[in-house]
Amino acid sequence: MSMERRAVLKKLGVAGTLGTLAGCVGVQEQSTDTQANDGGGGNDNDGGGDSDSEETTTSSGPAGTAKVWYSLPDTEIPARKEAIENFNGNSKHTIKGADIADLAKKTTSAIPAGQGPKLFEWAHDWVGDYSQRGFLAGQGDELSVSLDQFTDAAAQAVQFDGKTVGLPHSAETVALVYNKDVVDSPPETVADMRSVMEDFHDPSNGKYGIGYPFDPYFASAWLQGFGGYYFDPQKDPMLGLEQSSTVKGLKFALDNFKPYMPKDPGYEAQAAVFAEGNAAFAINGPWYLSTLNEKGVNFGVTKLPKPEGGEPNPYTGITMWYFSKAMAEGGASASAARSFAEWHVTNEDRALQAAKDQGAIPVLDSLAGSDELPPRVRGFSEAVAQGYPMPTHPKMNKVWGPVGDALTKAFNGDADPESALAQAAKKIRSNWE
Template identity: 65%
Template sequence: MTMDRRTVLKNLGVASGIGALAGCVGVQEQGETDSSGGDGNSGGDGGGNQSGSDGTESSGPAGTAKAWYALSDTELPTREQNIEKFNEQSQHTIEGADISDMRKKTTSAIPAGQGPKTFEWAHDLAGDYLDRGFIVDRSNSLNVSLDEFTGTAAEAAQFDGNVVGLPHTAETVALIYNTDIVDEAPETVADMQSVMDEFHDPANNQYGMGMPFADPYFLSAWAHAFGGYYFDFEKDEQLGVDKDETVRGVRFAVDNFVPYMPNDPAYEPQASAFAEGNAAFAINGPWYLNTLNEKGINYEVVKLPKPEGGEPRPYTGITLWYFSKGMEEDDAGTAAAQEFIEWYVTNEDIQRQAAEETGSIPVLKSVAESGDLSENVQGFSDSVAQGYPMPAHPKMNQVWDPVKAALTKGFNGKDVEQAMNAAAQEIRNNWE
């Protein structure tokens, strides 16, 4: 079964650990051919001021800019249509390219001067990429106010006083249940278990739930549920992987979810179980809805249920169009990229379409606060309200892989405390 890639979260940049895990999602790579025939950042000829039919405003010479993104095969046609619409309205030209390994490509192409003017990814790359000079501050050149976006989204677009991109959607995981199997949304994990106990029958390919257990992002709600945390730069003790509260959360997930899951913790087998109609529940993100719609699954999305004595707190991600290195130059290519970004993130139709088709959570206030989001989008929005943004500090890069290994050990029956202690030691060694 081909699953949505989104590099697990299409754009959750979370360093090599999640990037590698995301590759397990299994979408066939889109063509990465860059049609620019060059670096794509040079301005073309032509000039003068020009306004597009949808409010785009161009000034100076026409420019061409590359824009990179990593999308599932179901999302790609819509992106291409939106770029085509922009190009028809503007004197500028955006040349889009779908990239199978965004982190690898950006870290190699941008320093070599062959990267895009802008690329789409989650906010958690900001600290690392700003430190390495891969993205730049455009706070003094914006024609869009951050006040147009929700507070969390506006905050995510900034790092250390720099505006490094503009936001357009929020993402997190939520509980998805099959309405042909489950009568009503569970409010607690205990409510879930009563259904899972009844439905779970692995001998007949029936499972209580599917959740990519080895992925620290997907498991974050439970690792954080009792006061634990993976990493928090604001705390005196930044690393929380081996704290008792974190270990308790992971152990809770091992004890209460693993017995009802397929025996492979990776993304594809877990996601496939629910997408094929063989699981009562799934914990997944909005990028997953396209697959469910294609499969004809009847489902609803709701916030994560409460564990006894705790509150689920999932990591959330804000998708940004980043200002890549090269946008510090006020040339025609930069003008093209900035006009495209500002048009894209303030386009209500684009945000509504993303919400309707993929369950993505709008961050443009005029849409997010309109009160007319669909039930499924509202379910993800409620889950966002439960959680908090992923850390964007570069030190977080060293956290993902060791935690992934520890979660895999826990899933396979190893002692959770020992596994998390070993992960914490590895992280501290890497930091040193």
């Protein structure tokens, strides 16, 4: 399984989908450990967490070594290594980074055993579940960074039960990506978009109207576009899959996009056709831009087009550094981890470079919506404004898998939208019990 495929499935919080994949792929760990100035480093398979025994004392106080975990596409790993090297070269502390193939599995086994990292990076939707399971530590009283520096959505995403359990560094959602060699101007409505897809679509010659991975995160814009929803703890019922408005959204997505997509709804097949220049449109996230840049695609990004009678309402995520429960022990290694996280999330130069190179959407108030951002990133920023933050409630983790199964069945014609979503709702309620 490619790094990009892995990152998309995981980083977007599709925890249930990951569970279904566990039997299909082996647990793999790609080490990208980085130590001070040398770009090399140890292996994170040391079986232990950070240790204050590794610390040295300098004139300005103790210097700590902290381990941090993340899960990134191959195209983003060099930038992360460079960031860690930059920090290490200008700090008394040392950060050791490692890319983890199955971050969900690794964190849930290592953290309780006291063998996990001080920090790990993921979308915000684990906040509620991991907080309730005792995997995280509130660090609000220890931070020198104010949450007022970030957008409201980002500041809210890293808090749970009054505790600050991490720091945010970027936003994510899906937007419309268009091939400038095919599309004269980005469509404002789905109807306009469909007319372009109709003209370009020619699967017998390898041409498609759109490349669009069809899973719960990517399809959320439409299932939630007519008043529907997957799960909302503030609503009654909390589970909204059987609402007529949610069913309407799924039907809309199938009617308007499926006819112009490759037959395989999976990420790799859908992402490939646009990246190879063989689709007029793609619906994808900012992580996709590094691939398109690498492929030399002439593309633009804009917010999702409006469906007749509705408004696109995609799930949005805040990528954050989580403070693992090991941070509660304090000491110089915890100081090292906090220092790195604070620098990483507030350094404007780093955030701007990530926006330019990777399409990362800054959540610093000073940069959000700024004219300094590349036009493509501003397109994603507009899409974030259309969206709805993924719920952090622990019950949400049981929603992703059954909804994913329902969407696949509906896409493949194995069940109609209404019965597919009803089956998913039944499965979710059983999982909750």
